[in-house]
Amino acid sequence: xxxxxxxxxxxxxxxxxxxxxxxxxxxxxxxxxxxxxxxxxxxxxxxxxxxxxxxxxxxxxxxxxxxxxxxxxxxxxxxxxxxxxxxxxxxxxxxxxxxxxxxxxxxxxxxxxxxxxxxxxxxxxxxxxxxxxxxxxxxxxxxxxxxxxxxxxxxxxxxxxxxxxxxxxxxxxxxxxxxxxxxxxxxxxxxxxxxxxxxxxxxxxxxxxxxxxxxxxxx
Amino acid sequence: xxxxxxxxxxxxxxxxxxxxxxxxxxxxxxxxxxxxxxxxxxxxxxxxxxxxxxxxxxxxxxxxxxxxxxxxxxxxxxxxxxxxxxxxxxxxxxxxxxxxxxxxxxxxxxxxxxxxxxxxxxxxxxxxxxxxxxxxxxxxxxxxxxxxxxxxxxxxxxxxxxxxxxxxxxxxxxxxxxxxxxxxxxxxxxxxxxxxxxxxxxxxxxxxxxxxxxxxxxxxxxxxxxxxxxxxxxxxxxxxxxxxxxxxxxxxxxxxxxxxxxxxxxxxxxxxx
Numbered sequence: 001x002x003x004x005x006x007x008x009x010x011x012x013x014x015x016x017x018x019x020x021x022x023x024x025x026x027x028x029x030x031x032x033x034x035x036x037x038x039x040x041x042x043x044x045x046x047x048x049x050x051x052x053x054x055x056x057x058x059x060x061x062x063x064x065x066x067x068x069x070x071x072x073x074x075x076x077x078x079x080x081x082x083x084x085x086x087x088x089x090x091x092x093x094x095x096x097x098x099x100x101x102x103x104x105x106x107x108x109x110x111x112x113x114x115x116x117x118x119x120x121x122x123x124x125x126x127x128x129x130x131x132x133x134x135x136x137x138x139x140x141x142x143x144x145x146x147x148x149x150x151x152x153x154x155x156x157x158x159x160x161x162x163x164x165x166x167x168x169x170x171x172x173x174x175x176x177x178x179x180x181x182x183x184x185x186x187x188x189x190x191x192x193x194x195x196x197x198x199x200x201x202x203x204x205x206x207x208x209x210x211x212x213x214x215x216x217x218x219x
Numbered sequence: 220x221x222x223x224x225x226x227x228x229x230x231x232x233x234x235x236x237x238x239x240x241x242x243x244x245x246x247x248x249x250x251x252x253x254x255x256x257x258x259x260x261x262x263x264x265x266x267x268x269x270x271x272x273x274x275x276x277x278x279x280x281x282x283x284x285x286x287x288x289x290x291x292x293x294x295x296x297x298x299x300x301x302x303x304x305x306x307x308x309x310x311x312x313x314x315x316x317x318x319x320x321x322x323x324x325x326x327x328x329x330x331x332x333x334x335x336x337x338x339x340x341x342x343x344x345x346x347x348x349x350x351x352x353x354x355x356x357x358x359x360x361x362x363x364x365x366x367x368x369x370x371x372x373x374x375x376x377x378x379x380x381x382x383x384x385x386x387x388x389x390x391x392x393x394x395x396x397x398x399x400x401x402x403x404x405x406x407x408x409x410x411x412x413x414x415x416x417x418x419x420x421x422x423x424x425x426x427x428x429x430x431x432x433x434x435x436x437x438x439x440x441x442x443x444x445x446x447x448x449x450x451x452x453x454x455x456x457x458x459x460x461x462x463x464x465x466x467x468x469x470x471x472x473x474x475x476x477x478x479x480x481x482x483x484x485x486x487x488x489x490x491x492x
Contacts, residue, residue, distance in 0.1 A: 116331060119286075119331065120331065122286065122287065122288060123286050123288075123331075124349035124397070124398075124401060125325050125349065125353050126349055126352060126353060130353075134352070138339045139337075139338065
């Protein structure tokens, strides 16, 4: 028989442990991407010189493969005296890479806020921080939630790349389990199913958030 | 007398003697297009001035410059006896720093053609946001004041409504209450009825009329409502090609205009009614 149920139940707890690492890498990486993306978007809109530098940086990151960025942080940075733990390097690379994509999404959201809203803030003498935090962002975010959600799922599906630097996430664990027993069918299939289930759950959650935001803005 | 000496002299005069708003040789250009050409205009305290004129004559730009939504390319704008667009530093007039600009700008409130209410906030939240964050009022005090103002504009029962749940006229009245919540000395109205259905115009004009009667506010309004300008304003300025082509008391300007372009404009407006 191709499928061994006893072996499946034996490796499930190990893969479940690895799934936690995958979820942690996704969650931390995405929060990093959201924060970095917002900072980059603001800097990009702040002035021509800074904006140009940020644009170049974003293009550079988006135009180079994530795997190279992961390798660079993990294998090249130590040459400059910066040694990072594999998990930390992987998460930073994910956050950096997707932060650049998120920056473009934020920019679209911010530019979508009507100019009159900025003018009303000036007329009311609101500070730049209050304008941004209380008026502009709450209007810019709801329309971009679906796109940000897509990037969350995309980032989640990129976490197997962290296996390249031996982060013990699901893919790396499956590979090790396979190499130990020479049975790859069960671990790799289980990892695939786990990714499918978690992606579907994430997509459903994003739709829920989107619906709630739409309901609030429709009031 | 040099320009600097003249400015110093004017700054030395007491604020009370000064006009509330003064445009001194103000210029505004967009590239090669001159929108305002050497504008000189004084508005006294408590005066109500209506600005009329054809499209592109620069009338809205006057309000936008005064609200610092547009930079000026020349001249100085004075508010309440002190320069707003400039400030004195080491005896020299220099372009105003952000802090100075914000301080002087706090004396001005503006109501926009398209209301510009914050759509994610209720009418009450729209009216308390700036008093709390800018004037540092307590929430309780800000809410009490906002409720009072919403009551004044006839919308006390709508304070929990979002802008999308209000008619255009109601939104504009909330916008007026929001501007008043900042206790301005000068109120700017930029074509506040232009985006409204005809049957909603009256309710907004009624609120402005009430404001004029009950408050000692200096008001500048860009309007296409000639009837209202005639009845409400102390003075009407007719703008044409970036200049004041003619100005005077409403009866004079509407009854016996002297400038040929004013006559043409008023004839065209009256024919379209």
